[in-house]
Amino acid sequence: MAKRKTIADILAMKKEGVKITMLTAYDAAMASMLAASDVDMLLVGDSLGMVVLGYDSTVPVTMDEMIHHAGAVRRGAPGAFVVGDMPFGTYNSGKRDAIINGSRFLKEAGCDAIKLEGGLEVCETVTAMVQAGISVMGHIGLTPQTATQLGGYKVQGRDVEAAKKLVEDARALEKAGAFALVLECIPDELGRIISEETGIPTIGIGAGVHCDGQVLVTHDLLGMFEKFIPGFVKTYCKLAPTIKEAVADYNNDVRNSAFPGEAHSFSSESDLRSLLGL
Numbered sequence: 001m002a003k004r005k006t007i008a009d010i011l012a013m014k015k016e017g018v019k020i021t022m023l024t025a026y027d028a029a030m031a032s033m034l035a036a037s038d039v040d041m042l043l044v045g046d047s048l049g050m051v052v053l054g055y056d057s058t059v060p061v062t063m064d065e066m067i068h069h070a071g072a073v074r075r076g077a078p079g080a081f082v083v084g085d086m087p088f089g090t091y092n093s094g095k096r097d098a099i100i101n102g103s104r105f106l107k108e109a110g111c112d113a114i115k116l117e118g119g120l121e122v123c124e125t126v127t128a129m130v131q132a133g134i135s136v137m138g139h140i141g142l143t144p145q146t147a148t149q150l151g152g153y154k155v156q157g158r159d160v161e162a163a164k165k166l167v168e169d170a171r172a173l174e175k176a177g178a179f180a181l182v183l184e185c186i187p188d189e190l191g192r193i194i195s196e197e198t199g200i201p202t203i204g205i206g207a208g209v210h211c212d213g214q215v216l217v218t219h220d221l222l223g224m225f226e227k228f229i230p231g232f233v234k235t236y237c238k239l240a241p242t243i244k245e246a247v248a249d250y251n252n253d254v255r256n257s258a259f260p261g262e263a264h265s266f267s268s269e270s271d272l273r274s275l276l277g278l
């Protein structure tokens with residue numbers, strides 16, 4: 001198994017021009033497969049709420065739900081660099097709450113770092129968390145927890161003012177002590193500029209090819225979440241139809257007594273009925 005990456009390794013990858021891969025994970029089985037496939041970082045994203053827990057947005061996700069799933073990811077991938085995503089309302093209420101909740105990811109779930117959404121407005125919180133020993137990944141552009149305030153799930157930073165604000169947010173987060181930045185749903189040229197203007201790695205999702213790395217929701221990449229597929233997603237395989245087909249075959253086999261067959265059954269004395277006196 002590859003050695004668990006450190007923040008120094010991740011920063012060095014940007015310097016050396018080596019692209020960084022990150023994928024979401026929510027359970028031990030998937031985390032183990034992703035780690036075996038040599039992904040650089042696993043993100044226990046609050047997308048958990050939508051792709052696994054069946055909520056309509058990420059807003060209802062609780063700290064306890066995140067810790068439960070982050071712990072499973074850690075157990076499934078002991079050698080992976082794991083980032084826990086701070087849910088809505090667990091850091092926006094002040095530095096003290098942010099430190100208490102962020103520490104839970106490290107102490108109870110064994111995460112290496114946390115991620116939180118926001119720009120300039122969260123910088124003081126980021127600095128306080130870093131000073132408290134919690135490594136922080138920022139997240140700007142389309143921030144799903146506050147998508148309603150941004151006019152919905154749409155591309156951010158399209159006009160000059162909005163683009164300028166995002167460059168400032170990125171610089172401020174770096175200065176505040178963030179070790180990396182997720183850039184979500186922004187024009188690719190803005191993704192390039194922010195990546196060039198910051199010394200910390202940018203991890204893009206719908207932010208173009210010039211970012212220092214990329215992240216996707218694993219259920220999207222594997223074609224397991226059919227409810228909504230954002231335009232920036234590349235679906236590498238279609239597991240949902242494969243799963244449905246397999247389950248339909250199973251149903252058929254059971255209903256036609258074709259399963260279990262001999263290969264899936266245990267034999268006993270051929271005269272068991274009489275041996276039991278029945």
Ligand code: KIV
Binds near residue numbers: 205
């Ligand atoms: O929650 C999540 O999965 C995320 C990624 C999309 C970056 O924040």
